[in-house]
Amino acid sequence: xxxxxxxxxxxxxxxxxxxxxxxxxxxxxxxxxxxxxxxxxxxxxxxxxxxxxxxxxxxxxxxxxxxxxxxxxxxxxxxxxxxxxxxxxxxxxxxxxxxxxxxxxxxxxxxxxxxxxxxxxxxxxxxxxxxxxxxxxxxxxxxxxxxxxxxxxxxxxxxxxxxxxxxxxxxxxxxxxxxxxxxxxxxxxxxxxxxxxxxxxxxxxxxxxxxxxxxxxxxxxxxxxxxxxxxxxxxxxxxxxxxxxxxxxxxxxxxxxxxxxxxxxxxxxxxxxxxxxxxxxxxxxxxxxxxxxxxxxxxxxxxxxxxxxxxxxxxxxxxxxxxxxxxxxxxxxxxxxxxxxxxxxxxxxxxxxxxxxxxxxxxxxxxxxxxxxxxxxxxxxxxx
Numbered sequence: 001x002x003x004x005x006x007x008x009x010x011x012x013x014x015x016x017x018x019x020x021x022x023x024x025x026x027x028x029x030x031x032x033x034x035x036x037x038x039x040x041x042x043x044x045x046x047x048x049x050x051x052x053x054x055x056x057x058x059x060x061x062x063x064x065x066x067x068x069x070x071x072x073x074x075x076x077x078x079x080x081x082x083x084x085x086x087x088x089x090x091x092x093x094x095x096x097x098x099x100x101x102x103x104x105x106x107x108x109x110x111x112x113x114x115x116x117x118x119x120x121x122x123x124x125x126x127x128x129x130x131x132x133x134x135x136x137x138x139x140x141x142x143x144x145x146x147x148x149x150x151x152x153x154x155x156x157x158x159x160x161x162x163x164x165x166x167x168x169x170x171x172x173x174x175x176x177x178x179x180x181x182x183x184x185x186x187x188x189x190x191x192x193x194x195x196x197x198x199x200x201x202x203x204x205x206x207x208x209x210x211x212x213x214x215x216x217x218x219x220x221x222x223x224x225x226x227x228x229x230x231x232x233x234x235x236x237x238x239x240x241x242x243x244x245x246x247x248x249x250x251x252x253x254x255x256x257x258x259x260x261x262x263x264x265x266x267x268x269x270x271x272x273x274x275x276x277x278x279x280x281x282x283x284x285x286x287x288x289x290x291x292x293x294x295x296x297x298x299x300x301x302x303x304x305x306x307x308x309x310x311x312x313x314x315x316x317x318x319x320x321x322x323x324x325x326x327x328x329x330x331x332x333x334x335x336x337x338x339x340x341x342x343x344x345x346x347x348x349x350x351x352x353x354x355x356x357x358x359x360x361x362x363x364x365x366x367x368x369x370x371x372x373x374x375x376x377x378x379x380x381x382x383x384x
């Protein structure tokens with residue numbers, strides 16, 4: 001592996017030595033998979049579910065016995081696109097394993113195999129077919145699952161942002177996928193997602209096809225003590241120091257959100273020569289907000305007035321509850337409970353906000369914690 005210049009890795013797979021804790025969660029996930037379970041893995045956005053899956057896939061218990069495959073379907077909007085992405089990731093993950101698996105793919109997924117090209121350097125086939133080449137998605141999907149069943153090793157397939165399928169125009173998509181997965185005897189599946197309220201309905205409702213078909217695993221924010229040890233160790237590994245109060249400050253600022261903390265300490269580590277100060281940490285965060293300012297402005301410009309007003313109100317509170325209460329509406333000068341409810345539904349549907357449930361109450365917050373800080377700055381509250 002190439003040498004690491006910044007141990008706070010924010011893109012790609014994270015080597016085990018730069019992966020923070022998750023010992024218990026990793027052990028639980030691996031144990032469930034080794035015992036033949038399908039798993040629904042939920043967490044808030046950017047808390048680390050993708051990293052956890054990839055970390056587990058690197059462990060010898062899985063990668064030496066199974067074909068591990070990661071499929072991200074966040075960008076898909078219908079069954080055709082799902083089939084394309086699903087087939088592409090299955091093929092790309094297995095084509096380097098053996099020529100036998102390549103030949104098996106072409107002999108099994110006949111509806112699209114004739115569309116493939118070849119890499120002029122490696123000579124390996126490339127999944128460069130057009131989306132339109134999938135003329136009958138259900139038929140091609142059936143072929144892909146047949147291929148999985150014929151693979152020379154059992155497969156573990158993680159489908160990230162699985163809740164995306166509820167937005168597909170095909171009304172029977174859950175039943176179609178449930179049937180394929182139920183009859184797939186050579187694979188176990190991880191259904192991962194960040195919109196926990198949608199996944200809970202999909203897997204816990206008696207009337208839905210995936211009811212009682214998985215083992216649940218919820219991923220919460222990293223504990224402060226574990227994360228503080230992790231940050232301190234990585235700074236010291238590279239001959240730098242950081243005070244635990246700075247780590248605690250950043251942790252509190254982002255409510256333990258893994259991505260935001262990792263992004264912050266990536267920038268902070270880069271700006272630190274020997275000893276990190278609070279000023280360096282705050283300046284690093286301010287720099288990240290400035291980098292994203294144009295993006296935030298563009299996104300806000302697309303929001304209708306009432307959802308935008310509610311988004312700003314939630315950002316000002318940081319974490320907000322009882323959004324339709326008279327107290328919340330008066331304090332933020334919103335119009336009415338009905339308009340707030342409508343705006344809440346719009347913001348949830350488009351992933352602007354999410355919520356957790358504590359003591360029976362929903363607590364709402366922005367999905368992008370950096371945007372929360374930026375909005376506080378824009379509307380005079382500040383975050384420092």
